[in-house]
Amino acid sequence: MSETLVSVQDMKVHFPIKRGVFFDRTVGHVYAVDGVDLEIKRGETYGLVGESGCGKSTLGRAMLRLNEPTDGKMIFDGQDFSTLKGEELRKMRRRIQMVFQDPLSSLDPRQSVESILVEGLRAHDLDEGKESTAKRLRELLTAVGLPTSALRKYPHEFSGGQRQRIGIARALALNPDLIVADEPVSALDVSVQAQVVNLLEELQEKFGLTYLVIAHDLAVVKHISDRVGVMYLGGLVEEATSEDLYEEPLHPYTRALLSAIPVPDPEVEDRRERILLAGDLPSPANPPTGCRFHTRCPWRQATKCDTERPALRELKPGHKVACHYAEQIRSGEIQPHEVKPILVEEGDGLSPDVPLVGPASVTEALNP
Amino acid sequence: MALLEVRDLSVVFQRKGEAPFHAVDGVSFDVEPGQTVGLVGESGCGKSVTSLAIMGLLPKRGAKVTGSVTYDGTDLLKLSDKQMRDKRGSELGMVFQDPLSSLNPVVPIGLQVTEVLERHRGLARKEAMIEAKDLLDKVGIPDPNRRLKEYPHQLSGGMRQRALIAIALACRPKLLIADEPTTALDVTIQAQILSLMKELVQDLGTALVMITHDLGVVAGLCDEVNVLYGGKVVEKAMRHRLFAEPRHPYTHGLLASIPRLDAPRGEKLTPIKGSVADNIPWTSACAFAPRCPNALDVCRSVTPAEEDQLGRLLRCHNPVVPGTPAAEEVPV
Ligand SMILES: Nc1ncnc2c1ncn2[C@@H]1O[C@H](COP(=O)(O)OP(=O)(O)OP(=O)(O)O)[C@@H](O)[C@H]1O
Ligand SMILES: Nc1ncnc2c1ncn2[C@@H]1O[C@H](COP(=O)(O)OP(=O)(O)OP(=O)(O)O)[C@@H](O)[C@H]1O
Ligand code: SF4
Ligand code: SF4
Ligand SMILES: [Mg+2]
Ligand SMILES: [Mg+2]
Numbered sequence: 208m209s210e211t212l213v214s215v216q217d218m219k220v221h222f223p224i225k226r227g228v229f230f231d232r233t234v235g236h237v238y239a240v241d242g243v244d245l246e247i248k249r250g251e252t253y254g255l256v257g258e259s260g261c262g263k264s265t266l267g268r269a270m271l272r273l274n275e276p277t278d279g280k281m282i283f284d285g286q287d288f289s290t291l292k293g294e295e296l297r298k299m300r301r302r303i304q305m306v307f308q309d310p311l312s313s314l315d316p317r318q319s320v321e322s323i324l325v326e327g328l329r330a331h332d333l334d335e336g337k338e339s340t341a342k343r344l345r346e347l348l349t350a351v352g353l354p355t356s357a358l359r360k361y362p363h364e365f366s367g368g369q370r371q372r373i374g375i376a377r378a379l380a381l382n383p384d385l386i387v388a389d390e391p392v393s394a395l396d397v398s399v400q401a402q403v404v405n406l407l408e409e410l411q412e413k414f415g416l417t418y419l420v421i422a423h424d425l426a427v428v429k430h431i432s433d434r435v436g437v438m439y440l441g442g443l444v445e446e447a448t449s450e451d452l453y454e455e456p457l458h459p460y461t462r463a464l465l466s467a468i469p470v471p472d473p474e475v476e477d478r479r480e481r482i483l484l485a486g487d488l489p490s491p492a493n494p495p496t497g498c499r500f501h502t503r504c505p506w507r508q509a510t511k512c513d514t515e516r517p518a519l520r521e522l523k524p525g526h527k528v529a530c531h532y533a534e535q536i537r538s539g540e541i542q543p544h545e546v547k548p549i550l551v552e553e554g555d556g557l558s559p560d561v562p563l564v565g566p567a568s569v570t571e572a573l574n575p
Numbered sequence: 576m577a578l579l580e581v582r583d584l585s586v587v588f589q590r591k592g593e594a595p596f597h598a599v600d601g602v603s604f605d606v607e608p609g610q611t612v613g614l615v616g617e618s619g620c621g622k623s624v625t626s627l628a629i630m631g632l633l634p635k636r637g638a639k640v641t642g643s644v645t646y647d648g649t650d651l652l653k654l655s656d657k658q659m660r661d662k663r664g665s666e667l668g669m670v671f672q673d674p675l676s677s678l679n680p681v682v683p684i685g686l687q688v689t690e691v692l693e694r695h696r697g698l699a700r701k702e703a704m705i706e707a708k709d710l711l712d713k714v715g716i717p718d719p720n721r722r723l724k725e726y727p728h729q730l731s732g733g734m735r736q737r738a739l740i741a742i743a744l745a746c747r748p749k750l751l752i753a754d755e756p757t758t759a760l761d762v763t764i765q766a767q768i769l770s771l772m773k774e775l776v777q778d779l780g781t782a783l784v785m786i787t788h789d790l791g792v793v794a795g796l797c798d799e800v801n802v803l804y805g806g807k808v809v810e811k812a813m814r815h816r817l818f819a820e821p822r823h824p825y826t827h828g829l830l831a832s833i834p835r836l837d838a839p840r841g842e843k844l845t846p847i848k849g850s851v852a853d854n855i856p857w858t859s860a861c862a863f864a865p866r867c868p869n870a871l872d873v874c875r876s877v878t879p880a881e882e883d884q885l886g887r888l889l890r891c892h893n894p895v896v897p898g899t900p901a902a903e904e905v906p907v
Contacts, residue, residue: 258761259732366850396617397788398825398866401832401846423761430834430842450840467766468836469791473814475837476795483770484763486717487731548717 209285212385212417213247213270218279220262220269224492237492239265241441242279244519247385252411252418254432254449256425256464258488261438263421267387270419271303272296284384301331304378308390311370314362320373321358327380347376350413351406368399372406379410389421404431425468429453434525437461440491440499443519447526457528457537459506486548498531505543506536576648577605578782579629579750583642586624590637598624600806600857601642604799608749609780613797613814615787619851621806622786626752628652629784630669631659646750665695668748672755674735678727684711684738685723691745710741714771733764740771751775754786769796790829794818802826805854805862812887822887822894824869861892869893 220240223233240262247253255263268274270281272289280289283299291299307313314323324344328334333343345355351372362370371391378386391407392400404427410416422428428435429449437445437458445458456462463482470476484503489495495502497513504512511517511531519529522537535541586599599621606612614622627633628640631651644651646667651659663669671677679687688710689703698706704723711719714737727735736756743751753772757765773796775781785797793800793814800817802810802825810823821827828847835842853865857878861867864874871893879890 258763366852368850396850397790398617398829398832398847399850401834401844402848404834405844405846425762426834426836429836430838430844453836463763465836467762469769469789469795470836471790471794471818471830471833472835472837473794473818476791479795481766481770483767485715487733487764488761548715 210248211246212249212284213245213419214282215243215245215266215270216280216282218243218266218269218281219277220265220274221277235492238441238494239491240269240276241494243438243441243443245436245443245446247417247419249384249417250411250415251433252420252431254428254435255419255421255438256423256428256435257438258423258464260488260491262441262491263423263438264389266438267305267389267419267421271300271305271387273305297331301381302384304381304383304386306371306374306378306386306388306391309394311362311367313374314370314377316362319359319361320376323362323373323377324358324380327377331381333381343380347380350379350410351376352402366399367395368402371395371403375403375406375410379414382414383416385417385419387419387421390423391420392427393422393424400427407431425464426470437464440489440494442499442529443527444500444529445527446519451526455526455537457522457526457533458500458530459504459536459543460500463505482543485546498529502549503546505546506530506532506541507544507546508532508541576645577607578647579606579784580645581605581625581629581642582645584625584628584644585639585641586621586628586633587639587641588637589639595639597806597857599628602801602803602806602808603642604801604808604811606750606782606784608782609776610799611776611783611785611797613785613787613793613800614803615790615793615800616803617788617851620803622788622803623754625803626669626754626784626786629752630663630667631656664691665746666749668743668746668751670736670739670743670751670753670756672758674732674739675727677739678735678742680727683724683726684730687738688723688742688745691742695746707741707745710744711738714738714741714744715767716741733760733767736760736764736768737771740768744775747779748781750782750784752784752786755788756785757792758787758789765792772796790818790833802829805851805857807857807862807890808881808888809863809890810888816887820897822884822889822897823891824867824893824895825863827895827899828866828868861890869895 218240219242221236221238224235224237226232226234243266257263265274269276280287288299321344324347325334325340328340334340344358348355348357353369353372392403395403411418420428420431432449435449435452436443439460445461456465463484466482482505486503489502497515498517501507501512517529517531519527521527522533532541582603584599584602588596588598602625604612614625616622629644633640640652685707688707692698692703692706707723708719711722716722716734716737730738757768772783776783787793797814800812800814801808802823804825810826821830831845832847834844847866849866854862855865859876859878861874861879864870873892879892881888881890
């Protein structure tokens with residue numbers, strides 16, 4: 208059995224931008240995921256962080272083939288998951304389960320907890336008679352810390368944290384190897400987040416699970432992950448163990464990101480130096496040339512940055528970075544300078560946080 | 576006398592056929608010019624309702640507001656709608672979480688800023704345009720000349736929030752209430768906006784009420800912090816004191832449950848058990864009792880009163896003894 212459970216190779220997901228009366232003209236593409244390579248080891252937690260619209264969810268969904276990748280593949284436990292079909296695909300799907308951000312919208316409100324859980328078991332022929340199923344359901348609920356009385360209830364009868372436990376139980380029911388958790392705690396109250404984080408950690412130990420945790424909160428990701436990948440505009444810019452990433456961030460974007468995260472401690476906050484980035488995230492429909500971070504990078508240099516896309520390379524053992532000048536930045540040879548914010552061209556009215564279904568013009572906004 | 580004095584502010588929502596609901600329950604705090612006061616607490620604890628009550632923005636029917644909100648000597652709760660509207664445009668500014676819903680979607684940003692300048696500061700159109708450009712520049716909107724002509728939906732979330740701050744600033748408010756101004760934004764954009772707000776307070780002496788659920792934001796920005804739970808302030812202290820030595824079991828529990836970026840590997844998180852759904856009414860108990868590791872019998876029969884404990888206010892029968900580690904492991 209190889210140590211690597213998941214290997215993502217040159218994954219790309221480009222969404223066509225359609226315009227015209229019948230949305231029949233492709234006027235461009237959103238380069239949501241644009242060439243990502245990563246490996247996840249058996250039993251580890253890989254954290255994927257990055258700001259809104261950088262392509263985290265799309266990458267996760269492409270790995271599960273909920274979005275068909277434009278290019279690239281995912282090898283899961285030695286098999287090319289991206290080409291599987293029919294029965295084989297169905298079988299493999301059982302082994303990769305997903306936990307979503309908003310438990311309420313991912314659970315059918317008309318189904319009781321019991322039927323939600325049994326449904327999954329049935330779909331994968333794991334429903335082996337009344338008694339053993341009942342036993343399995345009790346085990347699952349106990350594992351996620353819910354009383355067995357929960358079985359007869361409906362999702363709306365639970366609090367957010369409890370609903371997330373149901374979502375986790377549903378994923379666990381199928382005995383998966385890999386759980387992809389997309390923002391598993393960001394919809395929860397602060398006081399409840401830790402319950403779910405601890406539960407995920409406990410289950411991992413108990414069932415030997417491998418996790419891909421996608422989140423924008425780097426403090427949560429750092430806490431839960433063994434290794435972390437930082438995404439910016441569709442690509443990985445840095446990858447390291449969570450300690451390494453925090454101790455010595457090598458990519459300018461990671462540095463800025465880390466420095467921007469508030470720490471709940473006034474002593475620390477008063478001493479901190481922030482690297483304030485100028486301007487906004489460019490649109491993934493119109494990504495900058497060369498290094499995608501060059502429009503905001505305080506370390507940007509006159510050559511290469513805006514012409515050549517830096518590849519992700521290993522700078523020290525287990526620590527990869529995609530920056531042409533990572534060595535010189537690390538040694539202090541290159542110092543940060545001020546950056547004037549650049550107007551982000553929304554191009555087609557596409558900014559990272561404007562939903563694509565939104566109005567394309569003011570007239571449209573007026574007459575929805 | 577402080578610039579803003581909120582005293583015993585309560586808001587009760589009354590819906591037909593339902594029991595009255597105390598969303599805000601006797602909240603008091605002061606804000607001085609150049610000071611930032613934080614209201615922090617989890618979803619539903621009454622942060623937004625408090626700010627809406629101060630600004631006179633709650634629906635007249637269905638919401639009963641009592642107590643007093645004294646701004647510069649005047650009780651805002653006693654003003655007419657018209658008087659309140661004038662105050663809001665001029666001396667009182669507000670920034671909301673969702674900038675899109677508070678900007679007029681069919682009016683260009685520039686016009687929304689100049690309107691305020693013309694109406695409240697009496698500037699002529701031309702002067703207003705120049706000042707509007709300055710304002711957008713100041714809040715970090717690139718290419719302000721062009722941005723002035725654009726509509727809110729043409730701006731990104733961060734730019735919209737900046738535009739909203741520019742509008743709030745246009746009338747040079749003495750008091751600014753910011754309700755989760757950065758919650759919908761990315762952290763790098765949040766850092767920009769927070770540093771902008773800090774500058775406002777320091778350079779212009781604006782009094783700022785900062786509403787957030789993020790203790791990290793509070794730690795860096797607020798002078799005094801009010802921790803709300805179930806509509807009541809349960810702990811109030813200056814930020815250094817509050818974070819160094821949280822005494823209310825809820826504050827203490829919150830701090831023990833959030834991962835810290837600077838924590839060493841293997842950091843243990845101690846969650847607070849249950850959720851706000853477990854709360855019991857404050858009427859003759861502590862609302863937090865079902866979730867509280869320090870709860871005593873008395874907590875379920877007597878409402879804890881607000882007490883002054885060496886420069887901090889605490890509402891608790893059995894506060895955390897300084898130096899206590901996080902509560903015992905609760906079952907997950
Ligand atoms: N089905 C789709 N069709 C077209 N564009 C899409 C689609 N799904 C996502 N996108 C776009 O792809 C980009 C990446 O989106 P994605 O949801 O992966 O980001 P994310 O990193 O998960 O962000 P968030 O933190 O906001 O969840 C965004 O610009 C988004 O608008
Ligand atoms: N117009 C209203 N009518 C009835 N109840 C309301 C109304 N507005 C708010 N509430 C209730 O008052 C309570 C406090 O709400 P509020 O919006 O102040 O919470 P909050 O602390 O701002 O939470 P969040 O962090 O989610 O914004 C909630 O239980 C809410 O459901
Ligand atoms: S390649 Fe250039 S622009 Fe990109 S991160 Fe490195 S220094 Fe900055
Ligand atoms: S009053 Fe009692 S229940 Fe409430 S916080 Fe204090 S100790 Fe806990
Ligand atoms: Mg996402
Ligand atoms: Mg609110």
